[in-house]
Amino acid sequence: MPFQLEIFINHLLNGLTLGALYSLVTLGLVLTFSVIGIVNFAHGDLFMVAGYTLFLLLNMSIELPYVVIVALVILLTAFYAVVIERLAIHPIIEKSWRTHAITTIGLSIILQNAALAIFSADPRTTPTSLSNTVISPLGIRISVQRLIILVVAALVFAGIQVFVKHTKLGKTMRAISQNREMCQVVGINTRKIALITFALGGAITGLAAALITPLFSVYNSMGSMLTIKSLAAIVMGGMGQVNGAIYASMLMGMIESFFGGYVSFAYKDVVSFGVFVLVLFIRPTGLFGKKVGL
Amino acid sequence: MKKTLKVFVFLVVVMSLALAACAPAATPAPAEPTAAPQTQPTEATKEEMPPTAVPTEAPKDPIKIGLNLPLTGALAFLGEGYKMGIVLAIEELGGAIQGHPIELYDADNKGTPTDSVNAVRQLVDVNQVQVMIGGGASSATLASMPIILEGETPSVDGSSTNPTIYNQIGVGGNPWLFRIGTDDLIMGQGYSDYIADRVKSVSFVGDDNQFGRGAGQVYVPLLPRSGAEVLSEDYFDPGTADYRPALTKIKSTGADAVLIVMTDQSCATFMRQFREVGLTQQVFARGGCTTGLFNENTKDDPKIGEGIIEFSFFMSGSDPDFADRFFKRYNQQVTSHRFAGYYAMYHTVAPAIEAVLADGKELTPANIRDAIAALDVDTAVGKIKFDDHNQAYTKGSLTTNKDGKQVFLDEVELKPIDHTGF
Amino acid sequence: MNISKQSLRPFILPIVLLVIMALLPLFNQSGFTLNVLINVVRWLIFALAFDLVAGHIGSVSLGQPIFYGIGAYLTAYLAGKLGLGWLGCMLVSAFFMALLALLAGLAFFRIRHVTFAIGTLGAAIVTQLVANSAEKLTGGALCTTGVPRPQLLLPFMESAIKISKPIQFYYLFLPFLILTLVVYLAVTKSRIGRAFTAVREDEVRASAVGIYPLRYKLVAFALSGALIGALGSWQAQYVTVICPSDMAQDITTSLLIMVFVGGAGRLSGVIIGGVIFSILPPFLQAVGSKYFQPAYQQILYGLILVGVMLYMPDGLDGLASRILRRFRGIRKEGV
């Protein structure tokens, strides 16, 4: 196959959007992991619940503008996250990682099957008018929804940088992520911060779901793969480094796009997970150095 | 002390939830249109619908029918679809056949071989059903075949499309399994010729499951033989994939047409992105690209599915009346699995049982098996009549989408085909 | 000395279990019962092998189904293409899976804790995806079918017995559970088990008493891999079909529920969890399929798992022994 620049640019763009998508999903998870030290195996399922929320809101009898719906999904997902934190995470927060992992795996089973019981196994689509509006700058056709994802992802990452470095709450979170015990000693209420972090992670996940599901569909077992890809990104990014996880997500998007496009789709996940497992062996501390914390 | 109390409270909560789990089945909630009907209709058939037979007679022995279907896991939508069709069929039968009330027994095979063995064991040994309806995953069917043989209970299968099965049933060794759906090889021959008559090259894309992969194994070698080159072959996890990279690749291969083998939901997502990228090739499909559910999922923009040519069996176009009844009952569109479930029950199992009763014989699994083997029923999709490999040759149909609606193009007679080598 | 008294106690439960399991078919020989019993045996072996790693050395490996799947595929090749007997298949599978576990262990034990769990999960997914895509090797999503069933050739017999009835499978399978229990007890109730505990609780401290943690982790991992590989080999010959879904994550989920709800790292816990959660699903299905939708069942298991983690971190076994202890205490006071 001859090299075609247009095709290459298309793959690049696809990789970029896929990466943006993965990193938006990863962001919520890496925040809670970094600040609270909990690996939430039910994170993808929270995304799924947010997706169904979007589905219900779009199919209400009153038609709301999309922006309002996005805001509602963000708020509701943050609320779900808070409920989950209070009921299941809060009581075990001081226990071992093993307890964290198994509890959240249990949560994941509950959420997936509750969704199955309520919504049946049929995937639901949540198209918006934006996902069918296509523009073609420079001859590359792309839907407005996808562009919005790219722009919002960039804004969210920039926002997180500002938040962590320049707000009091952000600085506190950063401090906790770097040294939990010391923070407890100096009187920071780490439990309250944990709750806030969960809410923030939920809000970002809600935003991600509200933007991304219109391009795809939402179904009960979709969370597993999202959780696993996010976890892989977090590990590759250096266990809890927010920026590292974002870069790793972008890398996975690029690998999938280029390997799938030029070699084989059947093996694209094999390759992206293969890279992840290799990184574990060669650099267990992650690809981007071992700076601790946010 | 406080700890013990907590444990106690927890146990009470779990127990009450266990009880609560029964509740939705016992008291059907007012059906929310989008929610699947699940057990509600089953209950309805059993409790609310009195047998149509003369009420003065003493109740006759029930007919026990087992469902060996994937009800959870990745293929749950298949099992649910089957069940919806079966439940509708039973409702239309009035909940009974000649006064014998119909009882349904579920067994979840999760679409996996191991659980399929468990499921058939349960149906045969515990529920002691007289006949089973199965379908969904070919691997599950293959694993359950020894148990079906050993349990000596007939099973009617709607959509295990793996050609291997053909060689193992009927004279192939297992007289208890019957297929009303044709397999990939039988369908593939006709459709490959049809495609090759129209285009010179094809890009193949499929769901990454038994359905898509199984079709790939047939079409990728058959198409070149019919005269159309296959330029790429790719599979995707149903639902998850961002198809854009694949679409970009298809664009770069420059194939004349795309052959999609996907179920309804993946196809809707795929086609949406297909249009986004601006591809204009002819789209051939096999599976769920012109179904009611597909059109439902793309109703915001009917242009998405416009002009797709699809080859399928059990399509609503071939029995529009049934499609209407189905929509009325569930407020959902029919799919080929929902269709297959209905046909397996209404046009296969029910006539066989009637035949047994008409002959004045006992309703034993063996008698039902013989009756199924002897069936010759005319339906909207052709005769249900089994050959010596227990295969019925229902008709295939060609359909397309026009203005967001399925349009019936043509029927295709399917013929027996040599299965050696599979 | 009290040590001898203590060393007897762990044998009581497994012996009772084995006696019950060996005698049960005398009372009920339906294919369903036997199939449930076969499943109990299968899950118990799986859970015990999983517990060697997750419970005893504390490395929660979410990749154990890899050994199961590869063992099964290997058997399809050995039995189907090379005509190797059933026992031979199991032994060869066990050997190669132990070898694979050693190699994988050398790589994966460089990482720890939750990273280890995530890494092994990643490896499990890669393996499943490869099995799904490498159609020439595994049949892909269409599965490998037609694995021959075992044939038993006993001395003084003219021709081999073809194992096809559930009861034959069951009694051929049961000794494998006995072997697993013996291995499990021999390892965990000995000095090696003490070293396992040391490694699980504190690797630094373990090094400081002369224990090389990696060595013990490898021993546990290889043993677990061998047992699970043999189990996969067995299952392939029982079901005759092997699919990539046989390595799916819900197997790991079931193992986690059995081991951690029952009580990780304790034989009685694994037995309690394994028996309950391999009998409950088919029982609920068979008795209450009208009422118990599979989705509700799964929700229930999820709730139990979360609830146990929140309120009974020792699992059902811990709860049982606490109740027993209290009961005994009351009786002693009364006397």
Place this chain on the structure above:
Amino acid sequence: MEMQHQSNQPGVQQPPLLEVRGITKRFDGVVALHQVNMHVNPGERVSLIGPNGSGKTTMFNCITGFYRPEEGQVLYKGKEITYKRPDKIVLQGITRTFQNVKIFPTLTVLDNLAVSIQQHQEENLLKRVFYTGGIKKFERKAVEISESLLELVGLVQMRNERAASLVYGQRKLLEFACALAPDPDLIMLDEPAAGVNTAMVDQMKRLILDVNKQGKTFLIVEHNMGVVMDISQRIIVLDYGEKIAEGKPAEIKQDPRVQEAYFGK
């Protein structure tokens, strides 16, 4: 190099049991130890002191193989052990305790001791699997030793309790007993008197002196100056990763550099 220490002629001073030569250890550019030399003679009681963060525990970890120093050597009985694994070093006869008391909480008190002994009894893994007869003998021996040590530290009545149920002081005693269990030549204690009451401090001091009389060598990190002065024959002082003084307790007390390091100017 090794020749130096093999002079076993009478009259010549015995070679040191442990010798540390020019150890340097850095963490992310921060120098924790810089070119430190020190030695411990057989049968001696040596204390390693210094303000917080002066590198005492780092030195412990370098000797016992938990850290890999960037420069320098550690010699034990004249043989280099610098880059050996911790478990190998233990088997050569150096045991240690930890600053933040490490025991195995779910093992019984007796098993905590037994597990400290077992690795020394048989080093070959294969032997452990196939040589069951020997194992039983080893096990009896291990229990015997453990019982006598429990008597020594006064924990006999707790023998079958889970170690998790011990209070802090008892845990320290157990850890101490574990360090004695495999009959080592050099015992390294990291703050044996920290966090326990005065009675326990006295018990600890007595234990150390008693065991030392039986010929065991001690290297101790300790903050409690009273204890250090009472039990040490020689004291080594670290500050900012460098050795600033060494000598008998009385000399160290007078040393101006030590006073400066501890109390500032």
